[in-house]
Amino acid sequence: MKEDDIVVCRCEEITLEEIRSWIGKGYRHFDELKRILRVGMGPCQGRGCRDIILRELSRATGEPMDKIDPGVIRPPVKPIKLGLCAYGKEGAPI
Protein backbone atom coordinates (compact mmCIF):
# COMPACT_ATOMS: atom_id res chain seq x y z
CA MET A 1 0.00 0.00 0.00
CA LYS A 2 1.46 3.34 -1.01
CA GLU A 3 0.87 5.54 1.98
CA ASP A 4 1.60 8.79 0.18
CA ASP A 5 -1.40 8.14 -2.09
CA ILE A 6 -3.80 7.75 0.80
CA VAL A 7 -5.53 10.95 1.77
CA VAL A 8 -6.69 10.87 5.38
CA CYS A 9 -7.73 14.50 5.90
CA ARG A 10 -9.47 15.54 2.69
CA CYS A 11 -10.02 19.13 3.77
CA GLU A 12 -6.34 19.84 4.31
CA GLU A 13 -5.05 17.10 1.95
CA ILE A 14 -2.95 15.28 4.52
CA THR A 15 -1.84 11.77 3.65
CA LEU A 16 -1.42 8.68 5.77
CA GLU A 17 2.32 8.87 5.18
CA GLU A 18 2.51 12.36 6.72
CA ILE A 19 0.43 11.29 9.72
CA ARG A 20 2.58 8.21 10.34
CA SER A 21 5.80 10.14 9.88
CA TRP A 22 4.83 12.82 12.45
CA ILE A 23 3.61 10.17 14.89
CA GLY A 24 7.03 8.57 14.41
CA LYS A 25 8.66 11.86 15.34
CA GLY A 26 6.87 11.81 18.68
CA TYR A 27 3.62 13.66 18.00
CA ARG A 28 1.43 11.37 20.10
CA HIS A 29 -1.71 13.44 20.56
CA PHE A 30 -4.41 14.42 18.10
CA ASP A 31 -4.07 18.10 19.02
CA GLU A 32 -0.32 18.02 18.38
CA LEU A 33 -0.92 16.59 14.92
CA LYS A 34 -3.64 19.18 14.40
CA ARG A 35 -1.28 22.04 15.18
CA ILE A 36 1.51 20.78 12.96
CA LEU A 37 -0.59 19.46 10.05
CA ARG A 38 -3.94 21.32 10.31
CA VAL A 39 -5.81 17.99 10.35
CA GLY A 40 -9.30 18.65 11.67
CA MET A 41 -9.07 22.38 11.00
CA GLY A 42 -10.75 22.37 7.59
CA PRO A 43 -14.41 22.67 6.63
CA CYS A 44 -15.40 19.35 8.23
CA GLN A 45 -13.58 20.09 11.49
CA GLY A 46 -12.28 16.54 11.82
CA ARG A 47 -15.51 14.64 11.25
CA GLY A 48 -13.87 12.69 8.43
CA CYS A 49 -10.31 12.20 9.65
CA ARG A 50 -10.36 12.24 13.45
CA ASP A 51 -11.40 8.64 13.73
CA ILE A 52 -8.74 7.38 11.31
CA ILE A 53 -6.02 9.41 13.04
CA LEU A 54 -7.05 8.19 16.50
CA ARG A 55 -6.77 4.64 15.18
CA GLU A 56 -3.28 5.39 13.89
CA LEU A 57 -2.34 6.77 17.32
CA SER A 58 -3.76 3.67 18.95
CA ARG A 59 -1.73 1.46 16.63
CA ALA A 60 1.49 3.39 17.19
CA THR A 61 1.21 3.66 20.97
CA GLY A 62 -0.36 0.26 21.63
CA GLU A 63 -3.01 1.99 23.74
CA PRO A 64 -6.62 0.85 23.19
CA MET A 65 -8.95 3.34 21.43
CA ASP A 66 -10.79 4.27 24.63
CA LYS A 67 -7.52 5.51 26.09
CA ILE A 68 -6.72 7.76 23.13
CA ASP A 69 -7.66 11.38 23.80
CA PRO A 70 -9.69 12.69 20.84
CA GLY A 71 -8.48 16.23 21.49
CA VAL A 72 -10.42 19.40 22.26
CA ILE A 73 -13.51 19.98 20.14
CA ARG A 74 -14.38 23.67 20.03
CA PRO A 75 -17.01 25.77 18.33
CA PRO A 76 -17.73 26.37 15.53
CA VAL A 77 -18.55 22.95 14.12
CA LYS A 78 -18.37 24.33 10.62
CA PRO A 79 -16.72 27.38 9.06
CA ILE A 80 -18.32 30.74 9.69
CA LYS A 81 -17.45 33.93 7.86
CA LEU A 82 -15.55 36.20 10.19
CA GLY A 83 -17.78 39.11 9.19
CA LEU A 84 -20.81 37.33 10.66
CA CYS A 85 -19.20 37.25 14.08
CA ALA A 86 -18.25 40.93 13.90
CA TYR A 87 -21.63 42.21 15.02
CA GLY A 88 -22.45 43.32 18.53
CA LYS A 89 -25.68 42.73 20.39
CA GLU A 90 -27.27 45.80 18.84
CA GLY A 91 -26.77 44.42 15.38
CA ALA A 92 -24.18 47.03 14.40
CA PRO A 93 -20.67 46.08 13.35
CA ILE A 94 -18.20 46.29 16.21
Added chain:
Amino acid sequence: MKEYKTDVLIVGGGPAGLSAAAEAAGAGAEVMVAEGDLHLGGQLVKQSHKFFGSKDEFAGTRGFEIAKILKNEISQYGGRVKTFLDTTVSGYYPDEGAATLMTGEEEYFRVYPRKVVVASGAQERLIPFPNNDIPGVYGAGAVQTLMNVYGVVPGKRVLMIGAGNIGLIVSYQLMQAGVEVAAVVEGMPRVGGYWVHAAKIRRLGIPILLRHSVKRAIGDVFVTGAEITEVDERFNPVGSPTEIECDTICLAVGLAPSGELLWQAGCEMKYVPNLCGHVPYRDRYMRTSNRDVWMAGDVSGIEEASAAMIEGRIAGLAAAESLGYKVKAEKFEIFWARLKNLRAGEVGDKIRAGVAQVVVDGWEAK
Protein backbone atom coordinates in the same frame (compact mmCIF):
# COMPACT_ATOMS: atom_id res chain seq x y z
CA MET B 1 -26.70 39.70 16.39
CA LYS B 2 -30.24 38.41 16.79
CA GLU B 3 -31.06 36.56 19.99
CA TYR B 4 -33.84 34.15 20.77
CA LYS B 5 -35.03 32.41 23.89
CA THR B 6 -36.76 29.07 23.98
CA ASP B 7 -37.62 26.34 26.47
CA VAL B 8 -36.03 23.53 24.52
CA LEU B 9 -33.59 23.76 21.64
CA ILE B 10 -33.51 20.58 19.60
CA VAL B 11 -30.41 20.08 17.50
CA GLY B 12 -31.40 18.12 14.42
CA GLY B 13 -34.75 17.53 12.72
CA GLY B 14 -34.33 13.83 11.99
CA PRO B 15 -36.36 10.98 13.51
CA ALA B 16 -34.93 11.57 17.01
CA GLY B 17 -35.22 15.37 16.93
CA LEU B 18 -38.76 15.44 15.55
CA SER B 19 -39.90 12.86 18.11
CA ALA B 20 -38.31 14.92 20.88
CA ALA B 21 -40.04 18.05 19.55
CA ALA B 22 -43.40 16.28 19.50
CA GLU B 23 -43.14 15.16 23.12
CA ALA B 24 -41.72 18.41 24.49
CA ALA B 25 -44.32 20.53 22.69
CA GLY B 26 -47.03 18.04 23.61
CA ALA B 27 -46.16 18.63 27.26
CA GLY B 28 -46.49 22.37 26.73
CA ALA B 29 -42.90 23.50 26.14
CA GLU B 30 -41.82 26.07 23.56
CA VAL B 31 -39.54 24.24 21.17
CA MET B 32 -37.06 25.32 18.55
CA VAL B 33 -35.80 22.73 16.07
CA ALA B 34 -32.63 23.51 14.12
CA GLU B 35 -32.09 21.38 11.02
CA GLY B 36 -29.00 21.73 8.87
CA ASP B 37 -30.67 20.37 5.75
CA LEU B 38 -33.27 22.09 3.59
CA HIS B 39 -36.02 19.80 4.85
CA LEU B 40 -37.04 18.00 8.02
CA GLY B 41 -36.84 14.23 8.42
CA GLY B 42 -33.09 13.58 8.44
CA GLN B 43 -32.16 10.27 6.88
CA LEU B 44 -35.80 9.21 6.74
CA VAL B 45 -36.46 11.33 3.66
CA LYS B 46 -34.26 9.10 1.52
CA GLN B 47 -35.33 5.79 2.99
CA SER B 48 -37.65 4.23 0.45
CA HIS B 49 -37.62 0.83 2.17
CA LYS B 50 -40.24 -0.37 4.63
CA PHE B 51 -39.29 -0.41 8.30
CA PHE B 52 -39.13 -3.53 10.44
CA GLY B 53 -39.70 -3.76 14.14
CA SER B 54 -42.94 -3.00 15.88
CA LYS B 55 -46.13 -1.23 14.82
CA ASP B 56 -45.45 1.50 17.41
CA GLU B 57 -42.38 2.47 15.40
CA PHE B 58 -44.21 2.34 12.06
CA ALA B 59 -43.14 -1.16 10.95
CA GLY B 60 -44.25 -1.73 7.37
CA THR B 61 -44.14 1.99 6.56
CA ARG B 62 -41.51 3.46 4.26
CA GLY B 63 -38.96 5.83 5.81
CA PHE B 64 -40.01 8.97 3.93
CA GLU B 65 -43.65 8.34 4.90
CA ILE B 66 -42.58 8.21 8.55
CA ALA B 67 -40.96 11.63 8.13
CA LYS B 68 -44.33 12.98 6.94
CA ILE B 69 -46.13 11.43 9.92
CA LEU B 70 -43.69 13.06 12.36
CA LYS B 71 -43.94 16.43 10.60
CA ASN B 72 -47.74 16.26 10.82
CA GLU B 73 -47.47 15.42 14.49
CA ILE B 74 -45.39 18.50 15.32
CA SER B 75 -47.49 20.76 13.09
CA GLN B 76 -50.50 20.23 15.37
CA TYR B 77 -48.70 22.23 18.05
CA GLY B 78 -48.67 25.28 15.80
CA GLY B 79 -46.35 28.06 16.89
CA ARG B 80 -45.12 26.13 19.90
CA VAL B 81 -42.66 24.35 17.60
CA LYS B 82 -40.51 26.67 15.52
CA THR B 83 -38.39 25.00 12.87
CA PHE B 84 -35.28 26.52 11.36
CA LEU B 85 -34.14 24.84 8.16
CA ASP B 86 -30.69 25.15 6.55
CA THR B 87 -29.60 26.00 10.09
CA THR B 88 -26.59 24.51 11.86
CA VAL B 89 -26.05 24.79 15.58
CA SER B 90 -22.41 25.78 15.28
CA GLY B 91 -21.54 25.98 18.94
CA TYR B 92 -22.76 25.51 22.49
CA TYR B 93 -21.33 27.55 25.35
CA PRO B 94 -22.35 25.91 28.64
CA ASP B 95 -21.09 28.75 30.86
CA GLU B 96 -23.50 31.17 29.23
CA GLY B 97 -26.13 28.60 28.33
CA ALA B 98 -25.94 29.95 24.80
CA ALA B 99 -25.95 28.28 21.43
CA THR B 100 -24.82 29.91 18.20
CA LEU B 101 -26.70 29.09 15.04
CA MET B 102 -26.07 29.79 11.38
CA THR B 103 -28.71 29.83 8.66
CA GLY B 104 -27.18 29.40 5.23
CA GLU B 105 -23.91 31.21 5.30
CA GLU B 106 -25.19 34.73 5.88
CA GLU B 107 -27.25 34.66 9.04
CA TYR B 108 -25.70 34.10 12.42
CA PHE B 109 -27.64 34.31 15.66
CA ARG B 110 -27.72 33.26 19.25
CA VAL B 111 -30.26 31.16 21.15
CA TYR B 112 -30.59 30.96 24.91
CA PRO B 113 -32.39 27.67 25.48
CA ARG B 114 -33.38 26.56 28.96
CA LYS B 115 -32.71 22.96 27.92
CA VAL B 116 -31.10 21.30 24.91
CA VAL B 117 -31.75 17.99 23.20
CA VAL B 118 -28.86 17.02 20.93
CA ALA B 119 -30.10 14.80 18.11
CA SER B 120 -27.34 15.60 15.65
CA GLY B 121 -27.06 12.12 14.19
CA ALA B 122 -23.97 10.62 12.66
CA GLN B 123 -21.24 11.00 10.11
CA GLU B 124 -20.31 8.44 7.47
CA ARG B 125 -17.02 6.72 8.05
CA LEU B 126 -14.30 6.68 5.44
CA ILE B 127 -11.58 4.10 5.09
CA PRO B 128 -8.08 4.93 3.94
CA PHE B 129 -6.93 3.38 0.65
CA PRO B 130 -4.80 4.77 -2.16
CA ASN B 131 -6.58 7.09 -4.56
CA ASN B 132 -9.57 7.40 -2.23
CA ASP B 133 -9.88 11.11 -3.01
CA ILE B 134 -10.70 10.89 -6.72
CA PRO B 135 -14.22 11.57 -8.00
CA GLY B 136 -16.35 8.45 -7.99
CA VAL B 137 -15.59 7.48 -4.39
CA TYR B 138 -18.78 8.08 -2.45
CA GLY B 139 -20.28 7.43 0.94
CA ALA B 140 -23.38 5.22 0.74
CA GLY B 141 -25.47 7.90 2.42
CA ALA B 142 -24.42 10.40 -0.22
CA VAL B 143 -25.40 7.96 -2.97
CA GLN B 144 -28.78 7.45 -1.33
CA THR B 145 -29.32 11.20 -1.11
CA LEU B 146 -28.34 11.70 -4.75
CA MET B 147 -30.69 9.00 -5.97
CA ASN B 148 -33.66 9.12 -3.65
CA VAL B 149 -33.83 12.84 -2.90
CA TYR B 150 -32.46 14.41 -6.08
CA GLY B 151 -33.14 11.66 -8.64
CA VAL B 152 -29.55 11.45 -9.84
CA VAL B 153 -27.64 8.18 -10.26
CA PRO B 154 -23.99 8.25 -9.17
CA GLY B 155 -22.66 6.18 -12.09
CA LYS B 156 -23.24 3.14 -14.26
CA ARG B 157 -21.46 0.38 -12.36
CA VAL B 158 -20.88 0.45 -8.63
CA LEU B 159 -18.65 -1.50 -6.29
CA MET B 160 -20.21 -1.51 -2.84
CA ILE B 161 -17.90 -1.73 0.18
CA GLY B 162 -19.71 -3.08 3.24
CA ALA B 163 -22.48 -5.63 3.68
CA GLY B 164 -24.23 -4.03 6.62
CA ASN B 165 -27.83 -2.90 6.24
CA ILE B 166 -26.88 0.37 4.54
CA GLY B 167 -24.61 -1.35 2.00
CA LEU B 168 -27.25 -3.96 1.23
CA ILE B 169 -30.19 -1.58 1.02
CA VAL B 170 -28.32 0.96 -1.11
CA SER B 171 -27.12 -1.84 -3.44
CA TYR B 172 -30.70 -2.89 -3.95
CA GLN B 173 -31.85 0.68 -4.53
CA LEU B 174 -29.05 1.21 -7.05
CA MET B 175 -30.32 -1.79 -8.98
CA GLN B 176 -33.87 -0.48 -8.76
CA ALA B 177 -32.55 2.72 -10.32
CA GLY B 178 -31.01 0.76 -13.19
CA VAL B 179 -27.42 0.95 -11.97
CA GLU B 180 -25.28 -2.18 -12.17
CA VAL B 181 -23.73 -3.37 -8.91
CA ALA B 182 -20.48 -5.24 -9.63
CA ALA B 183 -20.22 -6.80 -6.18
CA VAL B 184 -20.63 -6.17 -2.49
CA VAL B 185 -17.34 -6.47 -0.63
CA GLU B 186 -17.26 -7.19 3.11
CA GLY B 187 -14.20 -7.54 5.35
CA MET B 188 -15.94 -9.64 7.97
CA PRO B 189 -16.58 -13.36 7.44
CA ARG B 190 -20.35 -12.78 7.52
CA VAL B 191 -23.01 -10.37 6.31
CA GLY B 192 -23.63 -7.67 8.90
CA GLY B 193 -27.10 -6.66 7.74
CA TYR B 194 -30.42 -8.47 7.87
CA TRP B 195 -30.62 -11.68 5.84
CA VAL B 196 -33.75 -10.50 4.10
CA HIS B 197 -31.82 -7.59 2.54
CA ALA B 198 -28.85 -9.81 1.62
CA ALA B 199 -31.17 -12.43 0.09
CA LYS B 200 -32.84 -9.80 -2.11
CA ILE B 201 -29.59 -8.80 -3.79
CA ARG B 202 -28.25 -12.35 -3.97
CA ARG B 203 -31.43 -13.36 -5.83
CA LEU B 204 -30.53 -10.73 -8.41
CA GLY B 205 -27.16 -12.42 -8.87
CA ILE B 206 -24.94 -9.85 -7.17
CA PRO B 207 -21.93 -11.53 -5.52
CA ILE B 208 -21.29 -10.76 -1.85
CA LEU B 209 -17.57 -11.25 -1.32
CA LEU B 210 -16.92 -11.91 2.36
CA ARG B 211 -13.42 -11.50 3.85
CA HIS B 212 -12.57 -9.08 1.05
CA SER B 213 -11.52 -5.47 1.12
CA VAL B 214 -10.84 -2.65 -1.32
CA LYS B 215 -7.10 -2.24 -1.88
CA ARG B 216 -7.09 0.85 -4.04
CA ALA B 217 -9.15 2.91 -6.43
CA ILE B 218 -8.02 2.84 -10.05
CA GLY B 219 -8.25 5.96 -12.18
CA ASP B 220 -6.46 9.20 -12.95
CA VAL B 221 -9.23 11.76 -13.23
CA PHE B 222 -12.10 9.67 -11.89
CA VAL B 223 -12.73 6.08 -10.84
CA THR B 224 -12.41 3.52 -13.63
CA GLY B 225 -12.06 0.49 -11.40
CA ALA B 226 -11.01 -0.91 -8.06
CA GLU B 227 -8.56 -3.46 -6.83
CA ILE B 228 -9.98 -5.78 -4.24
CA THR B 229 -8.25 -8.46 -2.25
CA GLU B 230 -9.04 -11.25 0.14
CA VAL B 231 -8.14 -10.47 3.76
CA ASP B 232 -7.37 -12.57 6.80
CA GLU B 233 -9.05 -12.21 10.21
CA ARG B 234 -6.82 -9.24 11.02
CA PHE B 235 -7.78 -7.60 7.72
CA ASN B 236 -4.32 -8.07 6.23
CA PRO B 237 -4.42 -8.79 2.49
CA VAL B 238 -3.78 -12.37 1.36
CA GLY B 239 -3.27 -13.58 -2.20
CA SER B 240 -3.15 -11.47 -5.32
CA PRO B 241 -5.63 -8.66 -5.92
CA THR B 242 -8.53 -8.81 -8.39
CA GLU B 243 -9.45 -5.88 -10.57
CA ILE B 244 -13.10 -4.88 -10.74
CA GLU B 245 -14.35 -2.57 -13.45
CA CYS B 246 -16.55 0.19 -12.04
CA ASP B 247 -17.03 3.97 -12.16
CA THR B 248 -18.22 4.31 -8.58
CA ILE B 249 -16.87 2.98 -5.30
CA CYS B 250 -19.49 3.27 -2.61
CA LEU B 251 -18.38 3.12 1.02
CA ALA B 252 -20.90 1.69 3.44
CA VAL B 253 -18.42 1.03 6.22
CA GLY B 254 -20.37 2.42 9.10
CA LEU B 255 -21.27 5.63 10.85
CA ALA B 256 -19.76 7.55 13.74
CA PRO B 257 -21.81 9.62 16.22
CA SER B 258 -21.59 13.40 15.59
CA GLY B 259 -21.07 14.44 19.18
CA GLU B 260 -19.28 17.78 18.72
CA LEU B 261 -21.87 19.77 20.66
CA LEU B 262 -21.87 17.23 23.48
CA TRP B 263 -18.10 17.63 23.84
CA GLN B 264 -18.59 21.40 23.85
CA ALA B 265 -21.27 21.06 26.52
CA GLY B 266 -18.73 19.24 28.68
CA CYS B 267 -20.67 15.96 28.76
CA GLU B 268 -18.73 13.00 30.09
CA MET B 269 -17.97 10.81 27.09
CA LYS B 270 -16.73 7.29 26.56
CA TYR B 271 -15.44 5.42 23.54
CA VAL B 272 -17.76 2.44 23.07
CA PRO B 273 -17.02 0.25 20.03
CA ASN B 274 -20.48 -1.33 20.18
CA LEU B 275 -22.02 2.12 19.77
CA CYS B 276 -19.49 3.02 17.05
CA GLY B 277 -17.56 5.82 18.71
CA HIS B 278 -17.46 8.38 21.51
CA VAL B 279 -20.83 8.70 23.19
CA PRO B 280 -22.03 10.41 26.38
CA TYR B 281 -22.88 8.73 29.63
CA ARG B 282 -26.63 8.95 30.12
CA ASP B 283 -29.37 8.07 32.53
CA ARG B 284 -32.56 6.30 31.47
CA TYR B 285 -34.08 9.67 30.55
CA MET B 286 -31.27 10.25 28.02
CA ARG B 287 -29.90 13.06 30.17
CA THR B 288 -26.16 13.66 29.94
CA SER B 289 -23.79 14.66 32.77
CA ASN B 290 -24.57 18.27 31.81
CA ARG B 291 -27.98 18.70 33.51
CA ASP B 292 -29.23 20.98 30.76
CA VAL B 293 -28.45 18.59 27.94
CA TRP B 294 -30.21 15.46 26.69
CA MET B 295 -29.49 13.40 23.62
CA ALA B 296 -31.28 11.01 21.29
CA GLY B 297 -30.68 8.98 18.17
CA ASP B 298 -27.42 8.11 16.47
CA VAL B 299 -25.43 10.68 18.45
CA SER B 300 -26.02 8.51 21.52
CA GLY B 301 -24.80 5.41 19.65
CA ILE B 302 -25.40 4.11 16.13
CA GLU B 303 -28.69 2.25 15.96
CA GLU B 304 -31.84 2.11 13.86
CA ALA B 305 -34.21 5.02 13.29
CA SER B 306 -36.87 3.10 15.24
CA ALA B 307 -34.75 3.34 18.39
CA ALA B 308 -33.91 6.97 17.61
CA MET B 309 -37.59 7.86 17.60
CA ILE B 310 -38.21 6.32 21.02
CA GLU B 311 -35.09 7.90 22.50
CA GLY B 312 -36.25 11.22 21.07
CA ARG B 313 -39.62 10.87 22.78
CA ILE B 314 -37.96 10.04 26.10
CA ALA B 315 -35.50 12.95 25.85
CA GLY B 316 -38.11 15.48 24.74
CA LEU B 317 -40.53 14.48 27.46
CA ALA B 318 -37.81 14.50 30.13
CA ALA B 319 -36.52 17.93 29.07
CA ALA B 320 -40.06 19.35 29.29
CA GLU B 321 -40.64 17.70 32.66
CA SER B 322 -37.43 19.23 34.05
CA LEU B 323 -38.88 22.66 33.22
CA GLY B 324 -41.96 21.95 35.31
CA TYR B 325 -44.34 20.96 32.51
CA LYS B 326 -46.71 18.24 33.62
CA VAL B 327 -46.07 14.93 31.96
CA LYS B 328 -47.67 11.53 32.51
CA ALA B 329 -45.04 9.44 34.30
CA GLU B 330 -46.42 6.23 32.76
CA LYS B 331 -45.37 7.53 29.35
CA PHE B 332 -41.73 6.91 30.27
CA GLU B 333 -42.58 3.34 31.26
CA ILE B 334 -44.24 2.81 27.89
CA PHE B 335 -41.26 4.22 25.96
CA TRP B 336 -38.75 2.21 27.97
CA ALA B 337 -40.76 -0.96 27.32
CA ARG B 338 -40.84 -0.20 23.59
CA LEU B 339 -37.10 0.39 23.56
CA LYS B 340 -36.48 -2.82 25.47
CA ASN B 341 -38.67 -4.71 23.05
CA LEU B 342 -36.80 -3.27 20.08
CA ARG B 343 -33.44 -4.25 21.54
CA ALA B 344 -34.54 -7.74 22.59
CA GLY B 345 -33.03 -10.94 21.27
CA GLU B 346 -29.86 -11.68 19.43
CA VAL B 347 -30.00 -8.68 17.08
CA GLY B 348 -30.00 -6.36 20.10
CA ASP B 349 -27.04 -8.00 21.86
CA LYS B 350 -24.47 -5.54 20.58
CA ILE B 351 -26.53 -2.45 21.41
CA ARG B 352 -27.55 -3.71 24.86
CA ALA B 353 -23.92 -4.46 25.74
CA GLY B 354 -22.88 -1.03 24.44
CA VAL B 355 -25.55 0.92 26.30
CA ALA B 356 -24.73 -0.97 29.51
CA GLN B 357 -21.27 0.64 29.42
CA VAL B 358 -22.58 4.19 29.49
CA VAL B 359 -25.87 4.11 31.34
CA VAL B 360 -25.87 5.52 34.88
CA ASP B 361 -28.53 4.95 37.53
CA GLY B 362 -29.30 8.61 37.79
CA TRP B 363 -27.14 11.68 37.97
CA GLU B 364 -28.34 12.47 41.48
CA ALA B 365 -27.00 9.12 42.66
CA LYS B 366 -23.61 9.73 41.11
